Amino acid sequence: MENLTKDAQEKLERYAEMRERIAAMRSTAQSADGLVSVTVAPGGAVTAIDLSERALRQSAAQLSASLMSTIAAASADVSRRMAAAVAPLAPAGMDVEALVHSRLPAPPSDDERDGQR
Numbered sequence: 001m002e003n004l005t006k007d008a009q010e011k012l013e014r015y016a017e018m019r020e021r022i023a024a025m026r027s028t029a030q031s032a033d034g035l036v037s038v039t040v041a042p043g044g045a046v047t048a049i050d051l052s053e054r055a056l057r058q059s060a061a062q063l064s065a066s067l068m069s070t071i072a073a074a075s076a077d078v079s080r081r082m083a084a085a086v087a088p089l090a091p092a093g094m095d096v097e098a099l100v101h102s103r104l105p106a107p108p109s110d111d112e113r114d115g116q117r
């Protein structure tokens with residue numbers, strides 16, 4: 001029983017450390033032309049947007065497209081990093097990256113089901 005308690009305590013400590021790392025995570029991406037920079041936290045929260053003077057001379061559609069693609073790049077990076085942080089504590093076989101990206105795993109195909117029989 002003592003070993004179970006110790007194991008549970010160690011898992012709780014690793015979980016707390018992981019939560020702190022994730023809370024502090026940020027990812028910054030820059031647009032291909034270097035005119036836009038965006039910083040994103042886990043969950044897609046935009047924490048900073050930096051625009052150059054040249055970015056402000058673009059059309060609204062160009063600037064919007066640049067912002068959206070840069071936000072997407074930063075979000076994808078922080079999601080990958082978050083999945084890597086969570087993976088060691090996840091049950092075996094769990095697709096953590098898919099969960100982080102808010103996707104449910106696909107059901108097995110007929111071929112996969114036939115191979116498992």
